[in-house]
Amino acid sequence: MYLPSLFLFSLLVLTPISTALVQDFCVADLSLSNTPSGYPCKKASHVTEKDFVYHGLAAAGNTTNIISAAVTPAFDAQFPGVNGLGVSIARLDLAPGGVIPLHTHPAASEILVVIQGSICAGFISSFDNVIYFKTLFKGDVMVFPQGLLHFQINSGKTPALGFASFGGQNPGLQITDFALFANDFPTELVAKTTFLDVAQIKKLKGVLGGKN
Structure with a gap:
């Protein structure tokens, strides 16, 4: 009685649980609505090799904007083949002086590799708000843990290019500046919760299209 029980215990406790896909x-079937766990699957009979190839990262993004930068995603909505696989990628183009403002990806960690130019990148830990940042050059790689505020700035005098890979098919995105100043978040509440001057808040709302 003892040995079989011990054997059963070892199977239950010591055997690793597989997280592999069951298929x-x-x-992604983009004709259907996305869900918290991803898009529903396209019928296997309708899948082709085109679903596993994406050409959208070949061209540079348009950096003629307020941040002088562009992010071109290849997430599940653009690249159906990554749906359910827990991976995705994006292209980062930064003109001189360009910046990807402080932002978070609530659903995935990120790895950035610099292909061209130099990028000052960093993140803020949730433990004592420690900042970790470094100027990266061609071939350098930096990781940004899931959910933490981070940024990228073109620290050189020429255009910079990087590719960011994510541990999720749709990492999500929230840009702090836009969350505060690009909507109808009442100015008095922004001032109360950020300690910013009301005049400065109204100026930023005007720049980013928010309402006072």
């Missing part, structure tokens, strides 16, 4: 892939 090879789940190509």
Whole structure:
């Protein structure tokens, strides 16, 4: 009685639980609505090799904007083949002086590799708000833990290019500046919760299209 019980215990406790997919892939059916766990799967009979290839990162993004930068995503909505696989990628183009403002990805960690130019990048930990930042050059890689505020700035005098890979098919995005100043968040509440001057808040709302 003792040995079989011990054997059963070892199987239950010591055997690793597999997290592998129960099927090879789940190509996103973009005709259906997205869900918290991803898009529903396209019928296997409708899947082609085109679902696993994406050409959208070949061209540079338009950096003629307020941040002088562009992010071109290849998430599940653009690249159906990554649906359900827990991976995705994006292209970062930064003109001289360009910046990807403080932002978070609530659903995935990120790895950035610099392809061209130099990028000052960093993140803020949730423990004592310690800042970790470094100027990265061609071939350098930096990781940004899931959910933490981070940024990228073109620290050189020429255009910079990087590719960011994510541990999720749709990492999510919230840009702090836009969350505060690009909507109808009442100015008095922004001032109360950020300690910013009302005049400065109204100026930023005017720049980013928010309402006072």
